[in-house]
Amino acid sequence: MGNKQTVFTPEQLDAYQDCTFFTRKEILRLFYRYRDLAPQLVPLDYTDKPDVTLPYELIGSMPELKDNPFRQRIAEVFSENGDGNMTLDDFLDMFSVLSEMAPRDLKAYYAFKIYDFNNDDYICKSDLEKTVNKLTRNELTPEEVSLVCEKVIYEADVDNDGKLSLEDFQHMIIRAPDFLSTFHIRI
Amino acid sequence: MHTSFHQLIQEQSSLVEAVLELEMQARGRGKNSPILPCSPMAAHPPALLLPAGRSRGAIISQYYNRTARLRRRSSRPPLQQLCHTARPSLRQYDLETDPARATLEDKRSLLVKELLSLSPSQRSHMLLTVPLSLAEKRSLSPQGCRGLWYRLLSLLPAAKPWHYALKQIGGRFGSSVLSYFLFLKTLLMFNIISFLILLVFVVALQAAYPPASTSPQSFTGLELLTGAGYFTHSLLYYGYYSNDTLNDPCASRPNDSACPLAAPPFPYNMPLAYVFSVGVSFLVTCVLLVYSLSCSFRESYRVGSSAGDLAIKVFCAWDFKVIQRRSVKLQCENICTQLKELLADQQSRSRSLSLCQRLGHFAVLLLAWALSLSTVLGCVLAVHYFSEHMHAVSQEAILLVLPFMVSLLNMLMPHLYNLLATREKQDSPVAQVYVAICRNLILKMVVLGLLCYQWLSRRVVCSTEECWETCVGQDLYRFVVMDFIFTLLDTFFRELVWRLILENKLKRKQKPEFDIAQNVLELIYGQTLTWLGVLFAPLLPAVQTLKLLLLFYIKKTSLMKNCQSPSKPWQASHMSTVFITLLFFPSFLGAAIFLSYTIWSVQPSETCGPFQGLENIYESGKTWVQVLEKSNPNITWFVWVHQHLVENTFLLFFVSGVLLAVIYFNIQVVRGQQRIICLLKEQIANEGQDKIYLIQKLHSVYGQRERCT
Numbered sequence: 001m002g003n004k005q006t007v008f009t010p011e012q013l014d015a016y017q018d019c020t021f022f023t024r025k026e027i028l029r030l031f032y033r034y035r036d037l038a039p040q041l042v043p044l045d046y047t048d049k050p051d052v053t054l055p056y057e058l059i060g061s062m063p064e065l066k067d068n069p070f071r072q073r074i075a076e077v078f079s080e081n082g083d084g085n086m087t088l089d090d091f092l093d094m095f096s097v098l099s100e101m102a103p104r105d106l107k108a109y110y111a112f113k114i115y116d117f118n119n120d121d122y123i124c125k126s127d128l129e130k131t132v133n134k135l136t137r138n139e140l141t142p143e144e145v146s147l148v149c150e151k152v153i154y155e156a157d158v159d160n161d162g163k164l165s166l167e168d169f170q171h172m173i174i175r176a177p178d179f180l181s182t183f184h185i186r187i
Numbered sequence: 188m189h190t191s192f193h194q195l196i197q198e199q200s201s202l203v204e205a206v207l208e209l210e211m212q213a214r215g216r217g218k219n220s221p222i223l224p225c226s227p228m229a230a231h232p233p234a235l236l237l238p239a240g241r242s243r244g245a246i247i248s249q250y251y252n253r254t255a256r257l258r259r260r261s262s263r264p265p266l267q268q269l270c271h272t273a274r275p276s277l278r279q280y281d282l283e284t285d286p287a288r289a290t291l292e293d294k295r296s297l298l299v300k301e302l303l304s305l306s307p308s309q310r311s312h313m314l315l316t317v318p319l320s321l322a323e324k325r326s327l328s329p330q331g332c333r334g335l336w337y338r339l340l341s342l343l344p345a346a347k348p349w350h351y352a353l354k355q356i357g358g359r360f361g362s363s364v365l366s367y368f369l370f371l372k373t374l375l376m377f378n379i380i381s382f383l384i385l386l387v388f389v390v391a392l393q394a395a396y397p398p399a400s401t402s403p404q405s406f407t408g409l410e411l412l413t414g415a416g417y418f419t420h421s422l423l424y425y426g427y428y429s430n431d432t433l434n435d436p437c438a439s440r441p442n443d444s445a446c447p448l449a450a451p452p453f454p455y456n457m458p459l460a461y462v463f464s465v466g467v468s469f470l471v472t473c474v475l476l477v478y479s480l481s482c483s484f485r486e487s488y489r490v491g492s493s494a495g496d497l498a499i500k501v502f503c504a505w506d507f508k509v510i511q512r513r514s515v516k517l518q519c520e521n522i523c524t525q526l527k528e529l530l531a532d533q534q535s536r537s538r539s540l541s542l543c544q545r546l547g548h549f550a551v552l553l554l555a556w557a558l559s560l561s562t563v564l565g566c567v568l569a570v571h572y573f574s575e576h577m578h579a580v581s582q583e584a585i586l587l588v589l590p591f592m593v594s595l596l597n598m599l600m601p602h603l604y605n606l607l608a609t610r611e612k613q614d615s616p617v618a619q620v621y622v623a624i625c626r627n628l629i630l631k632m633v634v635l636g637l638l639c640y641q642w643l644s645r646r647v648v649c650s651t652e653e654c655w656e657t658c659v660g661q662d663l664y665r666f667v668v669m670d671f672i673f674t675l676l677d678t679f680f681r682e683l684v685w686r687l688i689l690e691n692k693l694k695r696k697q698k699p700e701f702d703i704a705q706n707v708l709e710l711i712y713g714q715t716l717t718w719l720g721v722l723f724a725p726l727l728p729a730v731q732t733l734k735l736l737l738l739f740y741i742k743k744t745s746l747m748k749n750c751q752s753p754s755k756p757w758q759a760s761h762m763s764t765v766f767i768t769l770l771f772f773p774s775f776l777g778a779a780i781f782l783s784y785t786i787w788s789v790q791p792s793e794t795c796g797p798f799q800g801l802e803n804i805y806e807s808g809k810t811w812v813q814v815l816e817k818s819n820p821n822i823t824w825f826v827w828v829h830q831h832l833v834e835n836t837f838l839l840f841f842v843s844g845v846l847l848a849v850i851y852f853n854i855q856v857v858r859g860q861q862r863i864i865c866l867l868k869e870q871i872a873n874e875g876q877d878k879i880y881l882i883q884k885l886h887s888v889y890g891q892r893e894r895c896t
């Protein structure tokens with residue numbers, strides 16, 4: 001069966017396959033990418049489940065993420081403690097959700113968490129302002145930013161509570177067929 | 188007011204009393220309340236009513252409910268309930284509100300139990316889509332979740348050709364330019380499948396049993412362009428294929444005498460194989476195309492309004508695939524520009540155009556369309572005139588002139604259409620692109636239509652040839668090769684030369700942009716030519732495969748060196764759907780109609796090819812059925828099926844009727860869903876109002892309580 005790898009036990013690899021959208025080959029490739037970030041910290045043998053966490057600075061320096069304005073939020077959302085430091089499980093989870101095969105609802109859930117800067121389960125006006133500023137690199141004037149945020153809330157808020165809940169966000173994402181192709185990182 | 192609201196308020200006010208008492212006790216004991224911290228309790232007693240956040244417990248409960256519903260197969264509440272009550276959520280059992288299952292561990296064990304009771308495929312799907320962290324999922328996952336089939340599939344070498352190249356392109360140019368290369372990959376797959384079918388069933392066998400033909404002419408380099416000369420009597424064209432049964436030892440004897448050989452080796456009926464292989468490859472292509480079309484449609488077609496552009500722009504415009512620093516900077520600038528434009532647009536939409544302006548706009552549109560249609564007519568007349576006069580000369584290189592002219596027109600006219608489209612101010616830049624595509628497509632299809640008519644009627648083209656199918660095949664080969672050469676020239680001039688001009692002469696920092704629509708239409712045109720020519724030149728899919736492979740690398744190199752990322756907003760998934768629709772609707776269906784007409788109505792040539800002397804190609808099938816009937820009386824059912832289903836036109840009408848009924852049914856379903864969406868939106872707005880009302884009511888209840896104590 002070509003089972004020559006010694007990094008994971010077969011059960012571990014099967015579990016990873018079941019819980020992510022990756023095949024065995026891709027999981028191993030991703031492991032080596034994770035290890036390349038810090039070869040001295042990450043052991044080559046994961047069979048005894050070592051507790052290794054890579055700091056955010058290393059994750060944020062990956063070529064796929066280093067110029068993304070939302071990289072810090074992405075790392076925070078997928079890390080266990082919300083501080084951006086990721087274990088291998090978090091790393092695999094992140095790229096699995098951001099892969100081509102992840103369904104729309106799953107991506108929408110994580111996108112919502114990424115754009116929710118204050119982690120209160122609602123995208124309020126301040127979260128939106130931060131998002132717009134990151135998108136445009138602060139090129140818009142504060143009045144324009146404020147106008148954009150008001151209009152976004154007006155368009156997307158269905159239950160009229162002045163902020164976007166997960167359901168509002170998902171409802172809006174359904175109307176955007178491009179979301180699946182833009183919320184996608186190739187690794 | 189509805190009685191359930193009344194009950195709810197009573198319940199909550201009693202809860203408020205209970206919590207207040209506890210808090211008094213806690214205050215008396217001099218420490219914080221164990222249930223809720225002090226300040227939120229004092230200021231917002233209705234915090235109890237607000238929905239729980241997306242905590243782990245909430246997600247597990249939500250997925251438990253979903254799994255349970257899946258198991259019980261009651262996924263939607265009946266419609267009547269929606270009309271009569273504003274709170275269907277109160278009617279269903281919700282794990283979140285069940286006080287008996289409060290702890291996380293209980294909820295988790297319940298979810299695992301439910302997961303085990305589902306079927307394996309449902310279970311794996313549910314596990315993949317639940318938004319919990321990987322560590323949590325691994326603790327939830329029962330052993331051996333994925334089916335055996337999936338495991339076997341993952342053992343196959345996961346051939347991801349060009350994975351790194353596509354990543355590079357997406358990283359620098361984004362999803363829109365990537366969609367062109369993905370489309371090229373799809374076309375390559377179609378061609379490889381057609382080629383393999385024809386190779387295995389037709390070409391390889393004929394190559395193994397070559398006919399005794401005339402000695403081939405010597406090979407000069409011109410054959411690669413014209414397809415004539417050395418290639419005329421080769422596997423490339425129809426004329427080479429024999430019309431009898433291969434490998435049949437009785438072939439040389441007359442039909443009636445018995446064949447004394449004891450164990451006949453496997454005889455192979457070449458005409459039948461030829462027509463069936465072509466038919467099967469078209470059928471397989473059709474099935475694959477319809478499948479990709481439906482997948483594409485499912486993702487990109489949306490029922491509902493198009494309002495909410497700004498929200499969609501803010502949340503979905505950032506392309507996470509773009510990773511190069513300069514492209515990221517450009518993307519930020521683009522989004523900034525688009526947001527500004529959208530804001531300005533929304534503010535100016537309140538002003539409507541005056542009657543004079545609208546008439547002017549309409550006149551400009553009319554003029555532009557008249558101009559483009561007249562250019563199409565002009566091109567068609569030019570092609571017709573040229574083909575009539577060109578065949579007077581019979582030198583070999585002259586054969587290239589007609590393909591040259593058609594490709595030249597196809598290259599130059601779209602620039603004119605693009606220019607026209609920029610002059611007339613359309614409502615949106617996307618509409619501009621669509622109009623340009625439409626005009627380009629009309630030109631290409633009309634010219635191809637004229638050529639098809641000329642090939643089939645053979646009044647001017649191939650009129651003197653004995654083996655007219657080979658002649659038509661050669662013509663199509665020339666068109667395919669010339670199309671490739673002109674695509675290269677187009678890339679060279681539009682990208683490389685234009686970039687050099689911009690940099691050196693005009694001293695602008697901008698590089699040319701990759702024109703996605705124009706390139707995709709060129710691909711569709713090339714593919715149409717291949718499909719038209721499959722019957723006359725069975726190796727044409729191989730030529731097209733080679734062409735697409737070279738095109739991928741050349742376009743990629745030119746893109747990387749000469750182009751910049753697109754500045755206009757481009758809905759990548761929408762355009763992919765449009766491209767594949769265009770590939771199916773005028774291109775593939777047109778080729779299929781051409782093929783059907785050729786098979787059913789056109790008389791094949793007398794002296795060459797697998798269908799010599801027959802009245803039409805379809806007759807070979809009919810003859811075979813008759814032979815079957817005579818030789819084996821047990822399969823009269825097959826003959827009956829053939830006579831009554833395939834030959835009878837009633838079946839066609841019946842199938843069309845059924846198809847129309849299915850389409851009508853689906854349209855009604857979509858309309859019904861639109862109505863439900865409106866109703867549900869109203870309901871959500873009403874629930875929001877209810878929430879506000881209840882909060883205010885509870886404030887007053889709490890205020891009363893405080894005043895009383």
